[in-house]
Amino acid sequence: MNALLTSLGEMFSLSFMRCALLAGVLISVCASLLGVTLVLKRYSMIGDGLSHVAFGSLAVATALHTAPLRFSIPIVILAAFLLLRLNEKGKIKGDAITAMISTGALAIGVMAVSLSTGMNIDIYNYMFGSILALTGSDLLLSVALAAVVIPAYLLLGSRIFSVTFDPAFAHATGIRTGLYDTVIAVMTALTIVLGMRLMGTLLISSLIVFPPLTAMRVLRSFRGTVIASALLPVVSFPAGLILSYYRATPPGASVVCVNLLLFLLFCLIGLLVRRRRG
């Protein structure tokens, strides 16, 4: 036991590890709060689509030698806005347009990379995530993101509930539903751009869908689901990071595996609880 603690102490004496831990927990709490709304509104795939747009834009930024975040944040926000709006009004239906934008963006990114530098370590990191890819300014941005998203979700919680549960009723009682959709889309875009370097393009959307779905296996109220979704990543992200450190596995995949285990565990608990209730 002592040996384990010493070894964990060693792990977190590394400054990039502490940096990854803090940024990762903050980003994943934001992602799962937003995820509650996205999953319940049947927008889960939007997270996946946006992560591919983020990959495409980061790859293009790398090819053009411009600052990656400053270049990709506006693009991903624009894509989020488009996806939500088109989902409601468009001629092509939601899942199809998401698939189109996501593969299109991925292809553009890969083209940009091949035409300039060729597949390099940056691109591998964008795909699968890397703890080393995180910089001090990323950490700062993550803290800023969490400082906006978490209080916003708390203060607007009851309105977010109404908008998610029954948009027609919410709209009729004078809540500007379009505004809430937009705010959630922008915050999701920011969360994904910041989180994908840690988690990787292929896995970032798991931060959005796993915690809410896990919480919903057991909890039956909105408030309970939100609280549990916010707490789950506080466990799963550090656990995944530790796993990744000891087994030298990519951090993104390790965190997703822990999330998957938690999901299965909650399925089992949900089953037992319902059986006991009869």
Next chain:
Amino acid sequence: MSLISCSGLSLSYDGRRVLSELTFTVERGDYLCIVGENGSGKSTLIKALLGLKTPAAGTIRFGEGLKSSEIGYLPQKTEAQSDFPASVFEVVLSGRLNARRFSPFYSKEDKAEAAEQLARLGIASLRSRSFSELSGGQQQRVLLARALCATKKLILLDEPVAGLDPEVSREFYSIIRSVNAEGITVIMVSHDLVPALHAATAVLRLDGGHCRRYRPEEFLASLAERKEEA
């Protein structure tokens, strides 16, 4: 002044004019049934009354200090709510949102009001149950309680008994009747005419983009006539 006065009201849906030149009033205490074929513009009219749709022409005016955000609304059933984690109390409380301007949390009065509406509709015991696990009739009662939390004056119901069995529908209509008897104006869109009309004070029939107002017995007679002709 009337509670609602529409004059020369025209409404479009997807760029197509579905209702033109409607002129009618709703008085306080009325129980108005809106009837008409599918696609006759019933839901569009409801949306306009709620302020969710801008009239192509004409006006809707509210009297007696009514605001469009103070109308209790029971929307048509949506699919999205089927596996939604929400307790009955959370759903009913959300009816109080229009009363709170900027405050982020529900007050004691909000919670008391929600509890009172649950009791009024005889579902106080369902308070902490999960909304998605309730039967269709129970769910509609919960949504009616939510609508009543949002208003003291007027409720708008869009096909409230769609998908409910006759026994449950009858119970639901009798609840609406007692709500109306307590002084709340009711406007209801409904498909099944005879039970719905039972307690109505007026019928608004939409047909071919126009409307005609009947007294209930008059409407039933015209219905019988049309059947004979056909």
